[in-house]
Amino acid sequence: NAGVTQTPKFQVLKTGQSMTLQCAQDMNHEYMSWYRQDPGMGLRLIHYSVGAGITDQGEVPNGYNVSRSTTEDFPLRLLSAAPSQTSVYFCASSYSRTEAFFGQGTRLTVV
């Protein structure tokens, strides 16, 4: 099993560009989520999904969009990148919001 796979691992964007961070899991988990991790801030929830077709906002959703068309995939879209979105992004999945399995992260720099 691959677990949770995130792509890309690194990305540099220019201000105003858009991009999609990919996340896929092979554990048949219903619950998936996106976090960002900044120095001194800890992990903060951006968006989450409790199943295909159902998404909701977390603590810091502004500037991000998500959709969940399948159980396996949960992409995160940056609509118009800003320097404040420079961060490390983690995708996680779990059976029922319990023990979460995290991907290896995407390190994003917006210049």
Next chain:
Amino acid sequence: EDQVTQSPEALRLQEGESSSLNCSYTVSGLRGLFWYRQDPGKGPEFLFTLYSAGEEKEKERLKATLTKKESFLHITAPKPEDSATYLCAVLGGSQGNLIFGKGTKLSVKP
């Protein structure tokens, strides 16, 4: 407000020097407390889940305990490979999502 506070922010130990990390929390309707380990450049890795006060879990040199207001991660005779950031999270609150603390960065010197 739901909140998780971890202390200390950083801890330096000599190999074999036992110590404890603290995680205090305020959350409505606690449904579980979780400990994770995070190595540099990697995603968090699940260690333990605790559900009720008085519960304890052990794994190798690590033991996690839970009271009604806080959890401790005890590290017995640590080794350099235990060096990592340890994250605490609680499940609860109005949305029922994981709320993470900022972590404790542990360094174990040989």
